[in-house]
Amino acid sequence: MDKERKNHLDARAKILKAMAHPSRLLMIEELSQGERCVCELTEMVGADVSTVSKHLSVLKQAGLVVDDKRGNQVFYQLRVPCILNFFGCVESVLEAQHQDRSVLLKLV
Secondary structure: OOHHHHHHHHHHHHHHHHHOOHHHHHHHHHHOOOOEEHHHHHHHHOOOHHHHHHHHHHHHHOOOEEEEEEOOEEEEEEOOOOHHHHHHHHHHHHHHHHHHHHHHHHHO
């Protein structure tokens, strides 16, 4: 594998790794409905502000969200809403796994 391809695959892995936490997936889903302040996301996730801020930092570093500071509050929104298309693909994989398990159970 050449260096350019490896760098590109590493960049993809960084994005996938950033999404690989249930709280961050919840935040992405919530942000698909529109921008949210950290206080709203903290309540939705059910964690303290520092934990939610760390999760948001991971998402921001991966290029998935952008922030906008307004006074004492910080608002986040999805940078590229097309990331939600990936969730549809993930749901298709989950459905296929469910169907495979159902077939196996019928064979037993």
